[in-house]
Structures are given as structure tokens and as C-alpha cells.
Amino acid sequence: MAIDPMQYEPKGDKKNSEFFETYKSKIYERRRSAGLDDLIGHIRALVVQVEQGDALAYLQELYLMGPYRFSAVYQNATHRIFLLTSQSEFPRLIVMEPLTSNYMDEITMLNRLYPLAAKKPNARYVGEIFHTEDVKETCKTLESHNIRFNYHHETKNPFLTDSRVVFSFPSDYTSNRIGYCQVDIEDFDALQLGERVEIDAAEIAKLEQLAEFSKSNRLEELILGVDHMATRVLAGEREDAICEFLTMSNYYFWGAYNIADMNSSTNVNRNGYVEDDKTSPAKVFTANNIPSFVNSFEKMPMPTEDFVRNFGRRMHHVAYEVQDGNHRAGEKNVDYVVDTIRNKGIEFLAHVVGECKDDPDLKQIFSKHSKYSILITEYVERCHGFEGFFTKSNVAALTGAAGQDESYQHGKVFD
Numbered sequence: 001m002a003i004d005p006m007q008y009e010p011k012g013d014k015k016n017s018e019f020f021e022t023y024k025s026k027i028y029e030r031r032r033s034a035g036l037d038d039l040i041g042h043i044r045a046l047v048v049q050v051e052q053g054d055a056l057a058y059l060q061e062l063y064l065m066g067p068y069r070f071s072a073v074y075q076n077a078t079h080r081i082f083l084l085t086s087q088s089e090f091p092r093l094i095v096m097e098p099l100t101s102n103y104m105d106e107i108t109m110l111n112r113l114y115p116l117a118a119k120k121p122n123a124r125y126v127g128e129i130f131h132t133e134d135v136k137e138t139c140k141t142l143e144s145h146n147i148r149f150n151y152h153h154e155t156k157n158p159f160l161t162d163s164r165v166v167f168s169f170p171s172d173y174t175s176n177r178i179g180y181c182q183v184d185i186e187d188f189d190a191l192q193l194g195e196r197v198e199i200d201a202a203e204i205a206k207l208e209q210l211a212e213f214s215k216s217n218r219l220e221e222l223i224l225g226v227d228h229m230a231t232r233v234l235a236g237e238r239e240d241a242i243c244e245f246l247t248m249s250n251y252y253f254w255g256a257y258n259i260a261d262m263n264s265s266t267n268v269n270r271n272g273y274v275e276d277d278k279t280s281p282a283k284v285f286t287a288n289n290i291p292s293f294v295n296s297f298e299k300m301p302m303p304t305e306d307f308v309r310n311f312g313r314r315m316h317h318v319a320y321e322v323q324d325g326n327h328r329a330g331e332k333n334v335d336y337v338v339d340t341i342r343n344k345g346i347e348f349l350a351h352v353v354g355e356c357k358d359d360p361d362l363k364q365i366f367s368k369h370s371k372y373s374i375l376i377t378e379y380v381e382r383c384h385g386f387e388g389f390f391t392k393s394n395v396a397a398l399t400g401a402a403g404q405d406e407s408y409q410h411g412k413v414f415d
């Protein structure tokens with residue numbers, strides 16, 4: 001039974017402005033009357049770009065850390081485009097790799113602005129692709145709502161401009177794009193991604209070895225799929241980022257929690273048409289409560305806005321759900337998964353948070369960010385039928401841990 005966003009009472013204790021409440025309702029109403037709710041379906045793919053030469057190493061990391069497996073690779077004028085699949089009803093993962101090391105487009109320029117993003121100027125989460133029943137109608141309607149699509153301005157990658165996926169212009173609030181696609185995502189050739197190419201047999205063998213490791217160590221069966229993706233934005237743009245995403249999707253605002261100790265809030269949006277978030281993962285936005293310059297009065301921690309100042313507005317982490325249960329007596333699956341992956345050289349921030357003793361609860365952990373995608377991987381296990389989306393105490397601990405990952409100190413102009 002679909003959630004009716006007009007009737008739904010959002011959860012949480014983060015106060016939203018009157019502006020937000022007014023326009024949220026207007027957006028829901030307009031989506032319905034303009035037919036967008038009927039046109040737009042589930043998220044069918046996530047798109048990530050890595051540096052030239054990093055794609056195969058990134059694929060190896062993905063094999064070890066999650067459920068995605070290589071299906072096909074295409075080449076266009078500027079990029080190799082790798083398609084990865086997990087369960088067929090879950091989104092695909094598309095990894096784009098420029099063909100040359102000096103490749104530059106709007107992603108490069110954006111990353112170069114920020115001190116910690118500049119080192120990997122082509123690495124960035126790009127966006128999600130939604131299914132639509134009619135791509136032309138969807139874009140026409142969204143354009144009438146002042147949403148901009150890509151007009152070949154600085155983008156050279158034909159996947160973003162000339163494939164069967166139509167991508168929005170990067171958001172001013174999140175830097176993420178949203179793509180819309182009418183073609184069945186399974187029908188790779190129909191997506192018009194370029195020429196189908198092959199990867200080296202030796203590289204395939206390495207991936208197969210990792211797939212075998214994942215299978216024999218039960219990782220394949222325990223790491224299920226993407227549960228949510230979390231974008232970090234500036235304090236003053238939190239409501240704009242949410243409202244913009246609601247305008248462009250068929251999601252509803254599930255609720256927001258104030259994580260006062262971390263000077264932050266976590267804002268969750270979910271697809272009300274799915275029973276299982278993994279078939280169309282939740283979109284989370286995190287922002288400081290008060291912006292950095294005013295925080296200089298308060299001296300609170302502010303890992304969220306520090307991240308934005310270091311890396312730019314962008315996707316911060318992608319969370320995989322871990323099958324609930326015990327690997328053996330006294331050891332939850334998530335603890336086992338993390339230990340197994342850690343033994344293969346993946347580093348984590350702090351340890352698993354949450355108890356999961358006998359009551360409904362959830363356990364979560366963040367990895368260190370990938371040196372290929374800059375994305376943190378989260379693992380989340382909802383124990384004993386935990387029905388909520390998260391707990392405030394876990395989010396506070398995770399936010400604090402993430403702050404330790406990128407402590408960039410700004411140099412002073414005068415010493």
C-alpha cells in the first residue's frame with residue numbers, strides 16, 4: 001500500500017520552517033496534478049565517476065565490500081562505462097572512468113574548488129537514475145517547474161548528454177544530478193552508452209576470485225543491497241535541497257532528527273511506493289544546524305559542514321543493509337561482515353555502534369572513504385524487527401566518527 005504524502009505525518013524533532021511546510025504540500029500536490037507521480041518509478045541505477053585508471057581497482061573494492069558484480073562495459077568518446085548488477089529488482093551501479101588522465105569537465109572543475117576533493121578531481125558520486133514511463137513528458141513537465149536538464153554546456157561525456165538517460169543539471173544545493181530513463185535498465189544496448197568492449201581476462205579473473213571469496217565467506221548472502229544514500233549540504237540549504245529532490249522525484253519526506261551534540265540534522269526521504277527500501281533506496285540529507293561562521297561563537301563540533309567545506313556539497317556515504325541474524329552465538333552478522341572485510345585490508349572509522357541485544361535496535365558502522373570514489377560505505381543491520389529508520393544515538397556516534405576521517409586544517413594567510 002503506497003504512502004500518501006499529503007496525509008503522512010513526518011517523524012522526528014528537527015524543526016522545519018513554515019516555508020518548508022507550505023511548499024512541501026504544494027510540491028506534492030503539483031506532482032500529482034502534473035502526472036509526475038504516475039510517470040516516475042523506482043531508482044534503477046546509481047552513477048559514480050572515478051579517475052582514469054581507477055575503475056578496475058574500484059570494482060575489486062566493490063566486490064569485496066558489497067553485492068555489485070560486473071555485467072558489461074561500454075566505451076564512448078570520453079569514458080568507459082561499467083555496468084554492475086546485484087539483485088535484479090535493486091538499482092544497477094554504473095561506474096564511469098575517463099579515457100585520459102587529463103580529462104576535464106564540470107565534475108573536475110567542481111572538485112578542484114575544494115581542498116580535499118582536488119586530489120581526485122574526477123572522482124564523484126554523480127546521481128541516481130529513475131525509471132519513467134515517458135521521458136519526454138517527464139522532462140517537459142519538470143522544465144515547466146524550473147528544473148534544468150543538461151544542455152551540453154561544460155559536459156563532454158556523451159553518457160550524460162546523448163544516451164537514452166536524460167540527466168538534470170547538477171543541483172546548486174547538492175551537486176548531484178538526477179537522471180530519467182524510459183528504456184528498461186536491463187537492456188544495456190538500448191541505453192546507447194557507446195560501443196560494447198571487453199575487459200582483460202586477467203582482470204576478470206581477479207574479480208571472480210573476489211566473488212568466490214565473498215561467496216565462501218557468506219558476504220554475498222549477508223550484504224543485501226543499498227538501503228540509503230546520504231548527501232551533505234550547507235546549513236542554510238537543507239530545506240531547499242529536500243524540496244528540490246521532492247520536486248524531481250516521487251519520494252516523500254519521511255522525517256528529520258536533530259543531532260544537537262553534533263550540530264547536525266539527518267533528513268530522510270523515502271519512496272512510498274516500495275515495501276523494501278532496497279528496491280528504491282532512501283535519500284538522506286545531512287546539514288549543520290548552524291553554519292560554520294556562526295558556530296565560531298558556539299564552538300560546537302561540526303563534522304557535517306566541515307565535510308562540505310573540505311569536499312564540496314556531495315554524496316557522503318552509501319549504506320548497504322546487512323541481513324539480520326547471528327553469524328554464530330553472540331556475534332551479529334554486521335560484526336562478522338566488518339571483521340571479514342577488515343581482515344582483507346578495508347579500514348573502518350571507529351567500531352560498530354548500536355547494541356542489538358534482545359530488543360529491536362540497529363547496528364551501524366562507517367568505513368573510511370574509498371580512495372577511488374571518495375564515498376564512505378555504511379553497513380546497517382536492523383535487529384529483531386527494528387522498524388524505524390535509525391536511532392539518534394547511532395547517528396550522533398557515526399557523525400562524530402566521520403569527522404575524524406577528514407580533519408583538514410585551513411592554512412592561515414598570516415602566521
Ligand SMILES: [Fe+2]
Nearest residue numbers: 230317319378
Ligand atoms: Fe547513513
